[in-house]
Amino acid sequence: MTDHDEAAAVRPLTLAWVNRHLAAGERVVGAEALHGGATADMRKLTVGTRDGGTRLLVLRSFVDPTRQGPAEELLHREADALTTLTGGGVPAPGLVAVDPTAEHCEYPSLLMTHLPGRPVLDDEGLETRLPLLARQLVAVHAVRPAVRPREYVALSTADTAVTPEGADPAVWTAATDVIRRPAPRYQGRFLHRDFQPGNVLFDLPPEDPAGAAGARISGVVDWAAASWGPADLDVAHCSTNLALLHGPAWGLRFTEAYQEAGGTLATAADERRYWQVRSPLAFSEEVQWVAQPWRQAGRTELTTRAVEERLDAYVTALMDAPG
Structure with a gap:
């Protein structure tokens, strides 16, 4: 061999x-x-x-x-x-x-x-890839397994969240207070639990390596965390990844794209915010670990500090959103 x-x-x-x-x-x-x-x-x-x-x-x-x-x-x-x-x-x-x-x-x-294709983490072409990601996640949540996987487990808590250097303590205190409340009731769905651009493969034509026009999803990988829980969890996780990779506005946009693709999230604004905020607070505990594979994949500008700043901006945007 x-x-x-x-x-x-x-x-x-x-x-x-x-x-x-x-x-x-x-x-x-x-x-x-x-x-x-x-x-x-x-x-x-x-x-x-x-x-x-x-x-x-x-x-x-x-x-x-x-x-x-x-x-x-x-x-x-x-x-x-x-x-x-x-x-x-x-x-x-x-x-x-x-x-x-x-x-x-x-x-x-x-x-x-083995599935064809590769993850695409570039900013270029994201406008085209975003609705494809949203539609694919809606399809994941439509799966009805004969045997349910285990219920989701939230490993982070309000007390384990880490406020980034230079962040507004009042904003982060308000965010952690959101998840101190009991989790809202939800309608269960089949979850990937790590659905994000690094685990989605795109089959791209040679003339369009960023997937700006002819992109199609060829695979979704890394199912080791598959669980049963609210669709909001997967959406919030992917939104946070997009916010850190491409900027906070893209995290907010993915939530909209998921709903435009036919996905259903929690009805009440305060319930949606609970799930939306939980994900970036969990990321705050391991920013360095999250950013490392992105740099290895070529996004060298995503230093730990740069990702911390985007994380802070995203949490602030979620807390400033209506509702």
């Missing part, structure tokens, strides 16, 4: 496990590290087929502890989500095999099919 990247080398037990889940006469002939993920090591595997061709798979391995919970639980949830999404209206990878307890591999791992 040849490696495109020394770090992409697949460990022996894991490689043997992968090979056991290939068709007769197939074998892994190459591996390439995929960068940009924040919770696991990702590798694109090239598989040689019996007819002399190749096909691609993706291997996810949880090497280190995660903020989201035990690897075993995350892989069970991702495997269940991929099974639920098979043949539906959401373009997701197909499940090949999963070893959630590292019974066969060096680390807990999941093997899935």
Whole structure:
């Protein structure tokens, strides 16, 4: 097996496990590290087929502890989500095999099919991509699984939020007071829980690398946090990512685009604000961790300080909004 990247080398037990889940006469002939993920090591595997061709798979391995919970639980949830999404209206990878307890591999791992396309994080073309993202999230929330995933878990609290340097303390105190109240009642939906531009693949023509005209979504990946809860949670999470990547106005615009695409959010303004504010307050605890993969992907101007300033501006905009 040849490696495109020394770090992409697949460990022996894991490689043997992968090979056991290939068709007769197939074998892994190459591996390439995929960068940009924040919770696991990702590798694109090239598989040689019996007819002399190749096909691609993706291997996810949880090497280190995660903020989201035990690897075993995350892989069970991702495997269940991929099974639920098979043949539906959401373009997701197909499940090949999963070893959630590292019974066969060096680390807990999941093997899935590879989807074409790539994430697009550029400012250019966002006006075109935004409604595509909104329509895709509406389709995610329309999924009706035979077995519900676990109820969402909010890991952050009003007391763990971190006020950025230079922010208006009164604004942030008012924001944290919003989420001190009990969570509003909601109509449950199937949630991705990390739906954002880094987890959406676009198939782009060579002449339009930013997706300004001919963009189409070719895949939605990273389903390890799939949950059951209010659509507002996914919308708020994506809105916050867009606000930090592209500016606060884009976060506000995504909420509008989701509703324009047929999505339904909480009816009362105070209930919508609860979910909208909860997401950026959660981001405040880990700004440096959030910004790092964006810089690795080429958005070098998104320093920790720059992202903190956008986060503060977005929270201020949410608190200044009517209602």
